[in-house]
Amino acid sequence: MLKPGQSVKISTKKLNLFYGDFHALKDIDIDIPEFAITAIIGPSGCGKSSLLRVFNRMNDLIPIAKTTGEAFMGDLSIYDKATDVPTLRKKIGMVFQKPNVFPTSIYDNLVIAPLRQGAKRKDLPDLAERCLTQVNLWNDLKDVLKKNALSLTPEQQQRLCIARALAVKPEVILMDESCSALDPESTMRIEALMTELSQNYTIIIVTHNMEQAMRVSDMSAFMMIDEKRAGNLVEYEPTTQMFSKPKDKRTEDYITGRFG
Numbered sequence: 001m002l003k004p005g006q007s008v009k010i011s012t013k014k015l016n017l018f019y020g021d022f023h024a025l026k027d028i029d030i031d032i033p034e035f036a037i038t039a040i041i042g043p044s045g046c047g048k049s050s051l052l053r054v055f056n057r058m059n060d061l062i063p064i065a066k067t068t069g070e071a072f073m074g075d076l077s078i079y080d081k082a083t084d085v086p087t088l089r090k091k092i093g094m095v096f097q098k099p100n101v102f103p104t105s106i107y108d109n110l111v112i113a114p115l116r117q118g119a120k121r122k123d124l125p126d127l128a129e130r131c132l133t134q135v136n137l138w139n140d141l142k143d144v145l146k147k148n149a150l151s152l153t154p155e156q157q158q159r160l161c162i163a164r165a166l167a168v169k170p171e172v173i174l175m176d177e178s179c180s181a182l183d184p185e186s187t188m189r190i191e192a193l194m195t196e197l198s199q200n201y202t203i204i205i206v207t208h209n210m211e212q213a214m215r216v217s218d219m220s221a222f223m224m225i226d227e228k229r230a231g232n233l234v235e236y237e238p239t240t241q242m243f244s245k246p247k248d249k250r251t252e253d254y255i256t257g258r259f260g
């Protein structure tokens with residue numbers, strides 16, 4: 001699966017997730033490569049977003065959630081009792097379905113988290129420029145950094161959310177349907193940004209858009225529910241292989257639109 005010299009960044013072994021008595025994810029084994037885009041696809045309710053939130057322990061915010069099995073970022077055991085969750089979430093940033101900018105200035109959106117983590121105020125202007133440049137917003141916004149972030153277009157807000165994630169220097173970026181609220185042109189530009197960022201970051205996306213998965217991802221993971229409604233990983237292959245010659249009939253039926 002991996003290219004020569006490529007490392008595994010995120011991995012799970014016999015991973016299970018429960019919400020109370022509900023078995024949400026069942027025995028998930030996956031190795032996600034570093035510096036690549038991995039797409040998680042499948043019908044609604046199959047556990048795609050739940051799996052994404054396993055990686056940065058967002059499910060911890062749900063009191064009835066319980067995880068068994070193993071999950072690693074590199075050599076770090078994500079669910080080890082000694083793992084510091086705030087530090088983990090600094091390394092694994094997340095961008096949500098709808099832009100969730102803070103109702104403050106563009107500049108404050110970028111510097112709040114670094115400040116809380118001990119960044120020096122004198123370094124913040126350079127940090128803001130670096131992050132906005134990475135998401136191709138610096139030229140558009142450099143003269144209006146005091147402007148309220150809510151005044152930006154939806155695409156600009158989503159780019160700002162990505163820049164905000166980059167501000168704490170993550171290693172992994174999780175993107176949960178992060179283009180679904182955007183128009184087609186904005187979506188294409190965000191996809192181009194994903195491709196640029198994957199040169200330096202590991203990116204994992206959840207998407208219902210098969211064309212998007214084909215356009216941007218290096219690897220694709222297809223999930224669906226079993227007879228007990230638990231989310232299962234059906235197939236995990238290089239994207240070109242999965243979409244041209246899937247190994248499982250259920251994968252073929254889904255990507256050709258026969259169900260889902």
